[in-house]
Amino acid sequence: MEFGVSYAPTHYNASPVVVAREAERLGFDALFVPEHSHMPLATDFPLAPETPMIYKSMYDPFVALAAAAAVTERIKVGTSIALIPQRDPIHTAKEVATLEQISNGRVVLGIGAGWNEEEMEAHGTDPSTRFRLMREKVEAIRALWTNEVAEYHGRHVDIPPTWQWPKPVQNPLPILMGGAGPNVLNRVVNYCDGWLPAVHYNFTEDLRGRFTPVEEFEDEAEKLQRLAEERGRPRPQIQCGSEIVSRIPLERLEELGVTRLMVGVGGGGLDAVEDEGVRPALEQAREQVDRLTG
Numbered sequence: 001m002e003f004g005v006s007y008a009p010t011h012y013n014a015s016p017v018v019v020a021r022e023a024e025r026l027g028f029d030a031l032f033v034p035e036h037s038h039m040p041l042a043t044d045f046p047l048a049p050e051t052p053m054i055y056k057s058m059y060d061p062f063v064a065l066a067a068a069a070a071v072t073e074r075i076k077v078g079t080s081i082a083l084i085p086q087r088d089p090i091h092t093a094k095e096v097a098t099l100e101q102i103s104n105g106r107v108v109l110g111i112g113a114g115w116n117e118e119e120m121e122a123h124g125t126d127p128s129t130r131f132r133l134m135r136e137k138v139e140a141i142r143a144l145w146t147n148e149v150a151e152y153h154g155r156h157v158d159i160p161p162t163w164q165w166p167k168p169v170q171n172p173l174p175i176l177m178g179g180a181g182p183n184v185l186n187r188v189v190n191y192c193d194g195w196l197p198a199v200h201y202n203f204t205e206d207l208r209g210r211f212t213p214v215e216e217f218e219d220e221a222e223k224l225q226r227l228a229e230e231r232g233r234p235r236p237q238i239q240c241g242s243e244i245v246s247r248i249p250l251e252r253l254e255e256l257g258v259t260r261l262m263v264g265v266g267g268g269g270l271d272a273v274e275d276e277g278v279r280p281a282l283e284q285a286r287e288q289v290d291r292l293t294g
Contacts, residue, residue: 001250003293005023005282005285006080006262008058008271013274014272020067020072023072023075024072024074026283026286028075029260030077030262032079033059033065033078034061036055039116040119061079062098065078065099065103065107076106077099078176081112082112085131085134086114086120086125089157089159090144092137093144094164096109097144097167097168100166100169100173107168110175111134111138111178112178113179115210132155135187136154136155137157140154144164146171149161150162172193174193175192176188176194176195176237178195179197188236189227189233198212199211199240200213200214203215214248218252221238237259240262244261245261261292
């Protein structure tokens with residue numbers, strides 16, 4: 001089992017350079033950051049009466065992770081999640097492969113289809129086709145990563161025969177699918193390497209499709225592993241927030257295929273302390289992990 005830290009870097013909170021250095025010093029295995037390019041004023045934020053400042057201010061994830069990778073040697077750097085439907089696949093393939101080279105093969109690409117329709121539309125993405133579009137963009141990205149001359153021809157994505165370097169160090173570079181709902185497990189098995197469930201501990205039905213109730217997590221994880229076995233696919237990774245251990249023992253999580261638990265830094269894992277508070281905040285997170293593992 002690996003343990004990592006996650007937070008949303010912005011212009012007003014802790015630098016990813018500081019967080020990454022301290023996380024590696026304290027023995028964490030990974031640093032993950034989220035993505036939102038912007039927040040249109042028309043955004044209907046689902047979890048609060050107003051859109052929090054953190055969502056309006058997130059750093060570009062790959063620039064932030066490149067800074068983190070440049071000052072570390074061991075920890076993995078990843079996204080939770082990159083919003084693939086509203087990203088150009090050629091640029092994304094280049095950015096992730098470049099980060100792979102800077103980090104010497106430490107990237108984990110967490111992806112998702114997104115929830116903010118206004119944000120998608122500003123990027124020219126039709127929300128109604130975002131899941132098909134996400135699959136095609138992932139397939140195109142993998143083609144660019146793995147083929148000397150790459151091309152891709154789909155319903156929404158069309159790339160002519162193309163050269164693109166650098167290639168990722170890892171083969172394959174792990175792609176984890178974030179999300180919930182009836183089709184997410186099929187997406188994981190069909191074209192990804194693992195699952196990033198958003199597990200909710202006080203679930204109500206209006207959250208269905210956005211979150212996985214903790215009471216249903218074990219069944220969903222077992223179903224995922226069965227699907228992969230039936231289709232001859234490698235055993236998928238699962239990455240969760242560390243609070244799940246309060247409801248499901250660590251040994252059982254390992255049986256289910258959970259390979260990494262993430263500790264949020266700051267308010268609910270979305271905000272973070274300023275630079276001078278990083279060390280005590282991460283030391284507290286490390287103590288939490290040590291308690292979980294004995």
